[in-house]
Each structure stands twice: as C-alpha cells, then as structure tokens.
Amino acid sequence: FQILNIKKYIKEEIDKQVKSKTIPLMFFFLSMFSVSSLFFTTFALAKLTSTATVSGTIFSTKDFAPPVTILNSIPPNTNTSPLTIIYTSDDSDIDHVDLCYYFNDGIVENCSPNFDFNFPDGEGTYYFFTRAIDTSGNTEDPNIDLTNATIYDITPPTTNYVVNTGSTSFSGLSLLSENNWTIIGNGQSLADNSFQLGIGDSDSIDYLIQRLLLPQNLSSSLTFSYNYSSDDISEYDNLSVGVSTINSIFPIFSFGGTGTTDWQTISRSLLQWAGQTIDIYFKLTNTDPTYLTTTILKDINVSPLDLRTGDTTPAEFLATDLGVGIDTSPAPTDISIGDTQINISSIDLATNIESEHSISIVTLPPVVLNKISSSTVTIYNNTDSAVDLSTYSLDVGTTTILSGTIPSFTSQDISLTVGTTSVGLLNNSFIVDSTTFEPLSIAIWQRQSDGLGPWTRINAPMSFDLQSRLSQSKITFTVSGLGTTLANMNYEILYTEGIIPRQIAGTILPHTIDSNGTASRDFFLGTCSSGSCTPASGIGSSFVVTFSGTTKTFILN
Known part of the structure; x- marks a missing residue:
C-alpha cells in the first residue's frame, strides 16, 4: 500500500515539473527506501542523462544502450x-x-x-x-x-636468377662440404646430398646450416634446387634462405603459402660477403601442427666461379615476398655471347625496396674450342641441336676448313699438328673462340668442363694459369696437376690499382679439386661494402701469382 502511494506521489510531482512536456516512456522500480531519501533506477528505452528532483528526493537515470564506434x-x-x-x-x-x-x-x-x-x-x-x-x-x-x-611488412622482397635446367652450365666444384651440414628441428638428410625439412605434423622451425669462409675477392654464387609443399589452409608457412654474419642476417630468398611447387633452381651472388665467415641457412617455418609443410633441397652449391652456360635465351628472375606481395620486379633480360652482368632489385606493395645486387653470366658460343694437344684440336657443341660446320675453320698458324655437322652437346676431334701456342676458331672468317697456352709437349690444354669451363693444363706436373675477364673487373685463376694434395696449397695474386699495390690471397681446399686434379676461381678486382661492390680503376696489366711456392708473372689485357 505504501509503494502504491509513493508511485502516485512521484507521478504527481513529475507532472508538476514537466507540465505539458513529453518525456520518453520509463519503467520505475523501487530499489531502495529509507526515511530520508528514495533511490530509483531508470531503465530507459532511449538515452536519459539528466536527473529529476522531487521534493528533495533524487532519482538517478541510467543508460543501458552500448556505445558505437x-x-x-x-x-x-x-x-x-x-x-x-x-x-x-x-x-x-x-x-x-x-x-x-x-x-x-x-x-x-x-x-x-x-x-x-x-x-x-x-x-x-x-x-x-x-x-x-x-x-x-x-x-x-x-x-x-x-x-x-x-x-x-618491413622486409624487402628477394630476387634471384632462375637457372635454366634444360641447358648445360658450369660453375665449378662447390666450396660447401657434404659432411658439414647441421640440421636443427624436424629435418633429415636424404640420398645424393639432398635434405628434407619438415618431417611429420609439427609446429616448428627447422634449419639446415653450414658455416664457411668465403675466399677473399671470390665471385661466388649460391645455387640450389627446392620443392616446397604445404597442406596448410592459411599462408603463414614458408621457406626462407639467407646469409648470417657475426653482425647481421640477410634474407636472400623466400617462398611461402599453400600448395606444392615444381622443382625450381635459383642462383644468387655471394660476392658482397667475399672474405667473410658466413652461415648459409635454410629455414622452414610451420605454424600449425595440424597440417604438414615440407621442403626438399638438393644440389646446394657455393660456386667458386661465375655461371658459365651456352644458353642465350633471356635470363629470367624470381621475385618473392612473404609479406604484401611484389609491386615491381625485373623483366627477362636478353643474354649475348660473352660476359653479362645484370643488376637486379624488386619493390613490394609496402614500398620496401630490395638492395640492388648483380648476377654474372659467362655465355659461351654455340661451338667452342674444348681441348688441345700437340696433334689434335677438339671442338664442342654447346647447343641442343646439331650445328653445320661448313662455315667454320681452325687457325693453328695455318687454316683448316671444317665440314660436316657436330651433334648437340658432343665433342669432335680434328687431327692436325699444333705447332703454335695459340689456336683460334672462326665462323664466317670471324673469330668466335681462341686460347693461348704454354708449349704443350705431352700435356693437354683443355676446358675444366666440356664446352664451358675455364682453360687448364692436364697430364702435367702442377701448373697454374691466370685468364683475363678485365672487362668485368675479374680474373680467373686455375690450378692443375693436383692429383695429390700438396703440402702448400696457398696462393697469392699481386697487382696494382693505379699506384696502389693490391693482394688477393687464399688456400685451395682439397674438396674443391676435381677428378682431373684441377681447381679454379673467379676473383673480383674491387671492393664490396654494405651490399654493393665497386670495381677497381686503373688496374695494371701485370699480375704476379704465387702458388705452392712457385711464382709466375702474367700480362693480361
């Protein structure tokens, strides 16, 4: 009965206050009653922010509508x-x-x-x-x-040269050792020096790592083939490849997402790290143990030589980004016979810019000189089709006209007396290949790899040679006659840059010597800093080379 009287009293007092004003519909519930005051909670259908005073008694209103932003x-x-x-x-x-x-x-x-x-x-x-x-x-x-x-995304994209596995190429024996790999996580070694990262369903990060000292001034590249597969429904799993130094980590390749790739072979220059101890790492990240993500790696090679090939199809590049994706990347680049250096860089959609780096490719002619003895000159066809030899000739002091055809990727011997220390191969009277050598006697002067490799001396006591690639600020050093490892395998190359003396020094490692007892290296004449390399200027023509205590002087053009 008291509550009913209170409600009536409230109604009368509110009517006096608002008179003819319209107020939103309200439901009042008695929440507390005392002798001195009454407190009510108002549940409003619309927002009320004011308070009503009735004869000294305060009624609070409360908004139950959530805010919206x-x-x-x-x-x-x-x-x-x-x-x-x-x-x-x-x-x-x-x-x-x-x-x-x-x-x-x-x-x-x-x-x-x-x-x-x-x-x-x-x-x-x-x-x-x-x-x-x-x-x-x-x-x-x-x-x-x-x-x-x-x-x-604050990581720049990565760009790498795609190696055409349908053509032949040569870059020397790897500086990596088959027995020096370290596997961390869920990985395993497979046959033929290949590896698998990501074994079984696991939430993990797997590593394949090898540490090596890159020789001073070495123009080397990392080349490898990979096959990536992910059953995940999201796109956070990935393979990344990089170089780690004592101070920094440099990603040089990345690939991620879902699905399965075909085999892909890529190559990346390591010239900027020449003379440093580095860790080469392959890292597979699997973010969800419910799904399997795996990568198989094979043919991992740190080359002592720039890539040599007989393929003149345009060079193609793979630009990848684990973040927002690629905005701009290098277009295919035409390749011509001779030395080609291509500077490459990509930009992603977050405007991260990859530091420019280069790839060096030595492209050999379709038909080249391959091996020379005192009684035979051997030529080689670097192409995937037969070549008509009717326009070709040999210059060994006298000219010998060639005939017939040479099948693809094969050699052909031409019997003749080689009484000079230089031989030239001509096509339509233009020189397409030539080489100069010391008197042969019983030795053989041949390419380290059929059709592609640098020249080296075979079937002789230890010997070494220096060949010019000065148009690219590079030289090629070859050693032969290393059927057994010598007590001293150190080399030193002295030259001048203007009036400043320069030195390149290092050691030939046994596992970089091929079955013919030969080893070779390409050296860059210049300096590298912060990822960019600057060629030396004013290089003198005289190079003094010492290997295993023996010294020779070479004059290069």
Whole structure:
C-alpha cells in the first residue's frame, strides 16, 4: 500500500515539473527506501542523462544502450610504425575507447588505449576493432570487420636468377662440404646430398646450416634446387634462405603459402660477403601442427666461379615476398655471347625496396674450342641441336676448313699438328673462340668442363694459369696437376690499382679439386661494402701469382 502511494506521489510531482512536456516512456522500480531519501533506477528505452528532483528526493537515470564506434579507413599494408589509427562515434558520453586487434589467424585478443599502433607482434596481418565504454559503464559490442586489417611488412622482397635446367652450365666444384651440414628441428638428410625439412605434423622451425669462409675477392654464387609443399589452409608457412654474419642476417630468398611447387633452381651472388665467415641457412617455418609443410633441397652449391652456360635465351628472375606481395620486379633480360652482368632489385606493395645486387653470366658460343694437344684440336657443341660446320675453320698458324655437322652437346676431334701456342676458331672468317697456352709437349690444354669451363693444363706436373675477364673487373685463376694434395696449397695474386699495390690471397681446399686434379676461381678486382661492390680503376696489366711456392708473372689485357 505504501509503494502504491509513493508511485502516485512521484507521478504527481513529475507532472508538476514537466507540465505539458513529453518525456520518453520509463519503467520505475523501487530499489531502495529509507526515511530520508528514495533511490530509483531508470531503465530507459532511449538515452536519459539528466536527473529529476522531487521534493528533495533524487532519482538517478541510467543508460543501458552500448556505445558505437567506427574505425576510419585503414591502409591494406604498411611499413610505417607507429601507424596512427582513427575512430569516430556519434555518442557524446563515451568514457574511453580501446584499440583491439587479432594477429594473423590467432584467437588472442589484445587491447590498449593507444591508437598510435606500433605492431607489437612484428610482421604479419593485424585485424583491428574498437571497444568503447560510456559513462554509464556500457561496453561496446565490437564489430569484427575483416576489412579493418593491415599487413605490416618491413622486409624487402628477394630476387634471384632462375637457372635454366634444360641447358648445360658450369660453375665449378662447390666450396660447401657434404659432411658439414647441421640440421636443427624436424629435418633429415636424404640420398645424393639432398635434405628434407619438415618431417611429420609439427609446429616448428627447422634449419639446415653450414658455416664457411668465403675466399677473399671470390665471385661466388649460391645455387640450389627446392620443392616446397604445404597442406596448410592459411599462408603463414614458408621457406626462407639467407646469409648470417657475426653482425647481421640477410634474407636472400623466400617462398611461402599453400600448395606444392615444381622443382625450381635459383642462383644468387655471394660476392658482397667475399672474405667473410658466413652461415648459409635454410629455414622452414610451420605454424600449425595440424597440417604438414615440407621442403626438399638438393644440389646446394657455393660456386667458386661465375655461371658459365651456352644458353642465350633471356635470363629470367624470381621475385618473392612473404609479406604484401611484389609491386615491381625485373623483366627477362636478353643474354649475348660473352660476359653479362645484370643488376637486379624488386619493390613490394609496402614500398620496401630490395638492395640492388648483380648476377654474372659467362655465355659461351654455340661451338667452342674444348681441348688441345700437340696433334689434335677438339671442338664442342654447346647447343641442343646439331650445328653445320661448313662455315667454320681452325687457325693453328695455318687454316683448316671444317665440314660436316657436330651433334648437340658432343665433342669432335680434328687431327692436325699444333705447332703454335695459340689456336683460334672462326665462323664466317670471324673469330668466335681462341686460347693461348704454354708449349704443350705431352700435356693437354683443355676446358675444366666440356664446352664451358675455364682453360687448364692436364697430364702435367702442377701448373697454374691466370685468364683475363678485365672487362668485368675479374680474373680467373686455375690450378692443375693436383692429383695429390700438396703440402702448400696457398696462393697469392699481386697487382696494382693505379699506384696502389693490391693482394688477393687464399688456400685451395682439397674438396674443391676435381677428378682431373684441377681447381679454379673467379676473383673480383674491387671492393664490396654494405651490399654493393665497386670495381677497381686503373688496374695494371701485370699480375704476379704465387702458388705452392712457385711464382709466375702474367700480362693480361
């Protein structure tokens, strides 16, 4: 009965206060009653922010409608940190707002009042939403909109030369040792010096690592073949390859996503790390143990020579990016006979720019000189089709006209007396290949690899030679007669840059000597710093070479 009288009294007093004004429909519930005051909670159908005073008694109103905030447009990708994120709201009684996010495909919610976002989980995809709380304590029901996302990517893309496995090539015996690989995680060694990373269903990071000292000034490249496969439904698993030094890590190749690739062979110059001790690493990341991600690696080679090939098809490049994707990358580049250096770099969609680096390719003519003895000159066909020899001739002091055809990828002997120390091969009276050598006697002067390798002396006591590639600021050093390892396998090359004396020194390692007892290396005459290499200028023509205590002087043009 008392409650009914109170309700009646309230109604009368409110009518006096608002008179003919219209107020929203309200439901009143008695929450507390005392002699001195009455407190009521108002459940409103619309927002009320005022208080009503009835004869000295205060009635509080409370808003139960949650606030609403909207995120402004967020860039789909960025390499900027912090990223300022802005929201808007029509609610005027917001107490505070948190910026929340999910990282990649995770389920962990992270919230902070800081809207200058600094990407605390590193590179990846961030899905944003806001959660506001108003002055009445109502919490916003967040709107999870997948378009409110950005990919944070600060790693430049990688670009590598794609080796045409359909043609022959040569880059010397690998500086890597088959027995020096270290496997960390779920990996295993397979037959034929190949490896598999990612064995079984596991959430892991697997490594294949080998440490080596790159010789001073060596123009070397890392070449390998890979086959990547992932059953994952997301795209966060990946293979990355890089070079690690005592101070830094340099990614040089990356590939990720779902599905399976065909076998791919790529090559990347290591010239910028010449003279340093480096770790070459292959890293496979599997983010979800529910799915299998694996990579098979084979034919891993750190070459002592620039790539030599008889293939003149345009050079192609593979640009990859684990983040936002590629924006611009090198187009196929025409290759001509001789030395070709191609500078390459790519840019990703987050505007990360890859440091420019180069690939050197030595392209041999279709038909070349291959082996020379005192009574025979051997030529070789570097192409995948037969070549008509009717336009070819040999110059050994006298001219010998050739005839017939030479099948693809085969050699052909021409019997004649070689009484000079130089031989030339001509096509339509133009020289296409030539070589100069010391008197042969019983020795044989031949390419280290059929059709492609540098020249070296066979069937003789230890000997060495220096060949010019000065158009590319490079020289090629070859050693032969190493059927047994000598007590002293050290070399030293002295030359001048202007008036400044320069030196290249190192050691021939036993596992880099081929079955004919030969070894070879390409050296860059210049300096490398911070990833870029500068050729020397004013190089003198005289080179003094010492190997195993024996010294010779070479005059190069």
